[in-house]
Amino acid sequence: MSQTALQKTFCAAAEAVGAEVTFVADVKAVVDYVKPLATGPVMIPQFASGERLGLATALKAGGVALSQSNLRQGAATASVGVTGANFAFAATGTVVLESTAEDIRLATTLPEHHVVLLDPSKILTDDLAAVPYLRTFHNNSPRNYLAYITGPSRTADIERVLTIGVHGPKRLHILLFSGLSNDPLEI
Amino acid sequence: MSKIRAKEYQGRIDQALANPKLQDALHKFGDAFLIAREKAFSDYDFEALREEIASCKDEVAENRQQYLEQFITNAEAAGTTVYLAKTADDANAYIAKLAQDRGVKLVVKSKSMASEETHLNRALESAGIEALETDLGEWIIQLAGQRPSHMVMPAIHMFKEEVAELFSKVTGVEEPAEIAHLVQVAREQLRQGYLDADMGITGANIAVAETGGIALVTNEGNARLVSTLPKIHVALLGVEKIVPTIEDAATIIRTLPKNATGQLLTSYVTWIRGAVPCGDEEKELHLVLLDNGRSALAESPHCKDALRCIKCGACANVCPVYQTVGGHVFGHVYIGAIGIILTAFFHGLDKAAEIVRACIGCRACVTVCPSNIDLENIILSLRETIGHEEGIGLGKSIVFRKVMRNRKLFHSLIRAASLLQRPVTGGSRTIRHLPLFFSSLTEWRTLPAVAEKSLRDQWDKIPQRIEKPRYKVALFGGCANDFLYPELGIDLIKVMNKLAVEVSYPQKQNCCGVPALYSGDKETAVALAEQNVAAMLEDDPDFILTTCPTCTMALQRDFVEFLKDNPVWAAKAKRLAEITIDAAGFIVNQLGATEVFKGLSAPEKVTYHDSCHLKRGAGVWREPRELLTTSGRQLVEMDHADRCCGFGGSYSLTSHPDISKQILGDKVKDIENSGATCVAIDCPGCMLQLRGGLEKKEVDVRVKHTIELLAESLS
Numbered sequence: 001m002s003q004t005a006l007q008k009t010f011c012a013a014a015e016a017v018g019a020e021v022t023f024v025a026d027v028k029a030v031v032d033y034v035k036p037l038a039t040g041p042v043m044i045p046q047f048a049s050g051e052r053l054g055l056a057t058a059l060k061a062g063g064v065a066l067s068q069s070n071l072r073q074g075a076a077t078a079s080v081g082v083t084g085a086n087f088a089f090a091a092t093g094t095v096v097l098e099s100t101a102e103d104i105r106l107a108t109t110l111p112e113h114h115v116v117l118l119d120p121s122k123i124l125t126d127d128l129a130a131v132p133y134l135r136t137f138h139n140n141s142p143r144n145y146l147a148y149i150t151g152p153s154r155t156a157d158i159e160r161v162l163t164i165g166v167h168g169p170k171r172l173h174i175l176l177f178s179g180l181s182n183d184p185l186e187i
Numbered sequence: 188m189s190k191i192r193a194k195e196y197q198g199r200i201d202q203a204l205a206n207p208k209l210q211d212a213l214h215k216f217g218d219a220f221l222i223a224r225e226k227a228f229s230d231y232d233f234e235a236l237r238e239e240i241a242s243c244k245d246e247v248a249e250n251r252q253q254y255l256e257q258f259i260t261n262a263e264a265a266g267t268t269v270y271l272a273k274t275a276d277d278a279n280a281y282i283a284k285l286a287q288d289r290g291v292k293l294v295v296k297s298k299s300m301a302s303e304e305t306h307l308n309r310a311l312e313s314a315g316i317e318a319l320e321t322d323l324g325e326w327i328i329q330l331a332g333q334r335p336s337h338m339v340m341p342a343i344h345m346f347k348e349e350v351a352e353l354f355s356k357v358t359g360v361e362e363p364a365e366i367a368h369l370v371q372v373a374r375e376q377l378r379q380g381y382l383d384a385d386m387g388i389t390g391a392n393i394a395v396a397e398t399g400g401i402a403l404v405t406n407e408g409n410a411r412l413v414s415t416l417p418k419i420h421v422a423l424l425g426v427e428k429i430v431p432t433i434e435d436a437a438t439i440i441r442t443l444p445k446n447a448t449g450q451l452l453t454s455y456v457t458w459i460r461g462a463v464p465c466g467d468e469e470k471e472l473h474l475v476l477l478d479n480g481r482s483a484l485a486e487s488p489h490c491k492d493a494l495r496c497i498k499c500g501a502c503a504n505v506c507p508v509y510q511t512v513g514g515h516v517f518g519h520v521y522i523g524a525i526g527i528i529l530t531a532f533f534h535g536l537d538k539a540a541e542i543v544r545a546c547i548g549c550r551a552c553v554t555v556c557p558s559n560i561d562l563e564n565i566i567l568s569l570r571e572t573i574g575h576e577e578g579i580g581l582g583k584s585i586v587f588r589k590v591m592r593n594r595k596l597f598h599s600l601i602r603a604a605s606l607l608q609r610p611v612t613g614g615s616r617t618i619r620h621l622p623l624f625f626s627s628l629t630e631w632r633t634l635p636a637v638a639e640k641s642l643r644d645q646w647d648k649i650p651q652r653i654e655k656p657r658y659k660v661a662l663f664g665g666c667a668n669d670f671l672y673p674e675l676g677i678d679l680i681k682v683m684n685k686l687a688v689e690v691s692y693p694q695k696q697n698c699c700g701v702p703a704l705y706s707g708d709k710e711t712a713v714a715l716a717e718q719n720v721a722a723m724l725e726d727d728p729d730f731i732l733t734t735c736p737t738c739t740m741a742l743q744r745d746f747v748e749f750l751k752d753n754p755v756w757a758a759k760a761k762r763l764a765e766i767t768i769d770a771a772g773f774i775v776n777q778l779g780a781t782e783v784f785k786g787l788s789a790p791e792k793v794t795y796h797d798s799c800h801l802k803r804g805a806g807v808w809r810e811p812r813e814l815l816t817t818s819g820r821q822l823v824e825m826d827h828a829d830r831c832c833g834f835g836g837s838y839s840l841t842s843h844p845d846i847s848k849q850i851l852g853d854k855v856k857d858i859e860n861s862g863a864t865c866v867a868i869d870c871p872g873c874m875l876q877l878r879g880g881l882e883k884k885e886v887d888v889r890v891k892h893t894i895e896l897l898a899e900s901l902s
Contacts, residue, residue, distance in 0.1 A: 013451070017450075017451075017454075072466060075382070076378070076382065091230075091451070092451045092452040094452060100463050100464070101464065102415065102463070102464045102465060102466070105411065105415045106415065108411075109408060109411045109412050109415060110412070126441075127437050127440060127441060127452075128434070128437055128441075131433050131434055131437055134433050134458070135433060138398050138400075138460065142264060142265040142266075142460070142461055143265050143266060143460060143461030143462055143463050144400075144458070144460050144461070144463065145414075145457070145458070145459050145460075145463045146457070146458040147411070147455065147456070147457055147458075148452065148455065148456035148457075149454065149455060150451075150452045150453065150454050150455070150456075151454050152454065153406070153407055153408035153454055153455075154406050154407070154454050155323045155324075155370060155406060155407050156340065156406075156448070157322070157323040157324035157327065157340060157341070157342055157407075158323070158327075158342070158345075158347055158350055158366050158369055158370070159212070159346060159347055159366065160212075160216055160219070160340065160343065161366045163366055163367055163370045165370070165374070166323055166370050166373060166374055166407045166408065166409075167321065167374060167377065167407045167408040167409040167412060168407065168408020168409075168411060168412075168454070168455070169408070
């Protein structure tokens with residue numbers, strides 16, 4: 001599948017499970033996207049592509065309150081978590097985050113919004129294509145916590161009615177950002 | 188057999204049947220599930236996936252010590268503490284002691300069937316530790332003080348009004364019975380729990396030997412919180428969750444959600460390997476690997492395939508019995524078809540002894556099982572074990588062992604019955620009412636009378652006019668064709684003669700043995716298999732035809748299995764299986780003679796009911812439809828055409844008539860809604876059930892065997 005086709009399949013699959021996919025051109029667009037979502041502090045853990053982008057600085061300059069250090073303490077009140085992604089699966093609309101660093105896990109589980117920045121060149125066909133990367137993660141470090149995230153948190157436990165946002169994020173925003181990162185081993 | 192246990196079981200059935208709302212919900216769920224599932228698998232080869240899962244799980248079961256050691260070595264290398272629990276009590280004691288040693292007051296849990304299996308919450312409670320379930324469904328049933336009624340959707344039996352009442356007690360204000368609101372209440376109420384808890388307990392869907400890590404397949408996100416926030420993470424999982432490689436895990440991950448809920452993938456798949464950071468420290472990760480009967484299951488030659496189960500719950504979703512009575516009747520901790528088997532090994536035969544009879548044998552579960560487990564076959568073998576342990580009951584024992592094995596006695600008694608029934612039939616072909624304590628049997632369906640003259644007794648007088656027969660075939664009539672519906676045999680001769688096939692009826696044939704087998708008396712079934720192999724092969728026919736798909740399965744599959752180690756019979760049974768074929772399949776596939784019937788009939792609206800054992804046993808369902816449409820009839824498909832009619836032999840007569848009645852009711856509705864004036868079937872059992880139900884309800888739809896309809900075409 002061509003990269004364009006992968007991107008198209010990814011967007012359709014992600015939207016089918018309730019993720020919101022948007023294209024962004026630069027860091028300003030990210031700030032503009034995040035700002036209206038931020039009804040409380042924005043959790044921004046350290047991640048390589050975000051550091052390069054100067055994302056935290058840009059958000060702060062844009063007037064967004066950040067929760068950057070000791071995310072555990074700020075966990076209960078944060079409204080948005082912003083992270084990158086290692087790669088994604090077109091077939092299922094999934095983003096994959098190597099979440100061994102605890103801050104990544106906190107930012108992607110507790111706030112109501114999870115905003116994830118993804119370079120569309122890192123969209124793989126499906127989970128089987130990811131197995132070699134998984135093995136690399138394991139080889140690089142014996143201890144790890146890897147997450148496949150497909151849409152927002154959901155349940156159908158009451159009368160089988162699909163309901164979004166039970167324990168994890170109520171909304172999953174995927175911002176496709178070309179040129180952000182071409183390394184599947186980094187977030 | 189324990190009378191008290193049986194009585195309690197019947198009480199649970201009665202209670203469930205008195206809850207039409209539950210039945211309605213489970214029926215709708217079953218329908219929606221099949222649609223979603225089909226869509227999810229549309230780009231995938233389900234058969235290939237399930238074969239892969241089966242062979243991977245078999246590989247692990249055969250070399251389980253090796254994979255267990257590999258898994259433990261890798262897990263420990265990543266800083267995990269592994270504890271191997273032989274029993275449920277061992278697992279509970281380990282976790283409770285760990286919690287006590289670390290001064291844990293509150294535990295948050297995400298969904299773990301293994302912890303339901305061990306009754307972990309009770310154990311923690313007695314150790315003075317509070318356990319809080321965070322999966323929405325699990326929390327609901329924890330508040331209600333119940334147990335799950337489904338493996339994937341534990342609270343599927345409850346309604347929003349009941350949930351609102353439970354939640355109102357927690358919050359102290361009246362919560363409206365509105366689902367989105369209730370989900371929000373759960374979010375808010377449970378949030379603090381994650382932050383306060385000192386220990387998080389999860390299950391695991393997969394354990395990977397190659398890495399020593401586990402994978403969790405979830406939707407709500409609670410398992411991610413449970414495994415992240417508290418300082419200690421304990422995962423409790425069965426040893427059967429181990430797979431060799433990441434690729435094997437990936438195969439399960441791409442199959443499980445599709446087969447469980449019809450999702451391409453769940454919201455979250457979480458791979459955890461080793462002790463990861465937690466605050467300023469390192470997390471303490473314990474994996475408790477639970478045996479609790481799994482090794483015994485792996486050693487059981489007839490049941491071991493059940494260890495392949497990946498706990499998707501699909502066998503319950505499609506089960507007509509589950510849809511009728513729910514998981515609190517049809518299950519113990521684990522529910523549905525797989526639940527019967529796991530209960531026997533994890534919780535004891537006694538706990539499984541009643542529910543093992545609840546399976547109607549329709550094989551709907553077998554077609555959707557993602558691990559290719561022949562659940563029906565294993566359940567039959569468990570019935571046999573329980574039959575050995577507890578006896579099958581004096582009445583059945585006399586009928587099967589003393590009467591059925593003695594063909595002459597058996598057949599003389601049926602002949603006598605045809606005379607004795609006169610007072611209730613008044614000479615008619617159906618029995619509408621039975622006196623006294625038998626009356627409940629004809630309350631909801633009429634029963635056929637035993638024919639005045641059986642097929643075998645009139646066979647020689649039926650003229651067959653073929654000069655040069657293409658084939659000489661022998662008919663295996665089966666009891667129903669022989670003694671209840673001899674006219675079906677006469678029609679078969681008519682149809683076959685038209686196709687230049689001569690039919691004989693070997694007089695020494697006996698019952699196929701399935702009724703005995705289904706009741707747990709395999710010994711009688713084997714004795715009957717030998718009698719029938721000898722009888723049917725005596726004149727060396729080209730083929731053996733059947734009109735009953737349950738007999739077909741006995742001849743094609745069971746006899747071979749029963750006699751495979753018997754040097755006298757093994758080869759003969761194999762030969763018998765090879766030449767046995769159902770009548771419709773014979774006409775279409777062997778003779779290629781569909782066109783003979785072309786346009787011979789009026790365009791009557793006919794709907795087709797798939798008999799369980801014909802479609803899911805012999806794989807025949809296109810053939811009769813092809814014959815009917817070619818003959819000029821207008822085929823209108825009913826909804827759920829391949830859902831069981833509820834007959835199941837003694838299931839509907841003695842063991843579970845009240846469940847059978849409900850399943851028949853569903854079928855009658857589907858037939859009525861189809862608008863057909865005739866329902867075609869290829870099974871005398873379905874014929875009995877459907878005629879009985881339609882007649883009792885005074886629905887003007889005739890029920891005909893495909894062979895009878897073809898004979899009509901020739902008239």
